[in-house]
Amino acid sequence: MRVALLVAACSLTLLPATARARGADGEFDQRRSSHFVLHQDVVIDQSGGLHGSRHFEQQVLVELERAYDALGEWLALRPRRRIDVVVYDPARFDAAFAGRFRFPAAGFYHGVIRVRGDTQLTVALSRVLHHELVHAALDAAAPTLWLPGWVNEGVAEWFEARTDGQREIGLRERAALASLARQGGLASLSALAMPSFAGLDARDAQVAYLQSYALIDYLARLEGERSLAKFLAELIQSRNLDRALHRVYRLDAATLEARFARELG
């Protein structure tokens, strides 16, 4: 069950394939910062210079520390133990982990953050790092708590979008959800409470991630973005979803589900 929960903590975004000058050698370079230990095995021919592996490692660590600061500021989560982050060559990542998911995964957290890498710090890679950091931080804050999938994934999706400058869910995403709602195609909140989305096929996973993000976006609009930190703290402390929803939003899960569906029309 624990394994299911942790594997659930994954990210759906597909990173672009990178050109390979040579194969990854399976030997990971390691570098540390205040809160992270980075291991990387992406294919970069040289170690020095602007396009070298050292510069890439420094960029990734700076981005992770930036994410750490944002996490403390937005969600009041500040894991104390250093977090291991492994950045894989994309082909090696696929060969090692594709069987764990029924959709193309860009990364996952299972005690260690593992991401499908790139040879430079792209926006997509940065977003995956931000997303997985939320899972790592929630696990550090409440290692024995089963979070509902929609909370765990929804907050991770919200955080990666918010720290990328997106204040609310996009119009296109909202329209897609409204269309699903009209067709009766939304997932129920109890279905989204499953700790893992890893077993869903690509289409169902897409809906589950989007709807989870939209639910957290709904809560953020209801009482303000700052309410999310309070909600997570209440949930971690009480280990009771309805109690945490009631304390912060004066809602229970059933009412949240009904109002969310009504808002989508």
Ligand SMILES: [Zn+2]
């Ligand atoms: Zn995730």
